[in-house]
Amino acid sequence: MGSSARASRIKKNNSALKKRVFGPVEQARNERLSAKLLALAKAPKEERMDVEQEDSKEAAKKNEAVADVDMDASTKKTRSKREVKRLQEARAQRQERKSRKKARNQVAFPSKKKGGKR
Numbered sequence: 001m002g003s004s005a006r007a008s009r010i011k012k013n014n015s016a017l018k019k020r021v022f023g024p025v026e027q028a029r030n031e032r033l034s035a036k037l038l039a040l041a042k043a044p045k046e047e048r049m050d051v052e053q054e055d056s057k058e059a060a061k062k063n064e065a066v067a068d069v070d071m072d073a074s075t076k077k078t079r080s081k082r083e084v085k086r087l088q089e090a091r092a093q094r095q096e097r098k099s100r101k102k103a104r105n106q107v108a109f110p111s112k113k114k115g116g117k118r
Contacts, residue, residue: 003010
């Protein structure tokens with residue numbers, strides 16, 4: 001008979017594997033990652049003067065676009081209270097129609113229905 005995953009010898013073998021095989025691999029990986037992070041931290045930082053000037057130009061373009069959108073919003077048609085109420089009532093009636101239907105979660109076999117033999 002096979003032994004379960006809870007068996008003590010399986011636990012012992014797994015812990016030995018972790019210790020002998022996976023332990024050194026994981027330690028080597030951690031060393032590589034830390035070396036890479038140290039190299040990145042010691043690297044000189046780049047100057048960003050050109051990037052800031054380009055960002056300000058892009059921001060100016062965005063502000064112009066926002067101003068155009070604001071002008072369009074002010075010319076937008078507003079709805080009266082009466083029209084809003086009418087639309088809400090129509091929406092409510094549509095919801096009622098949908099909720100009256102009975103959910104059909106069954107497959108209908110024509111031969112099994114009453115009088116539906118073919």
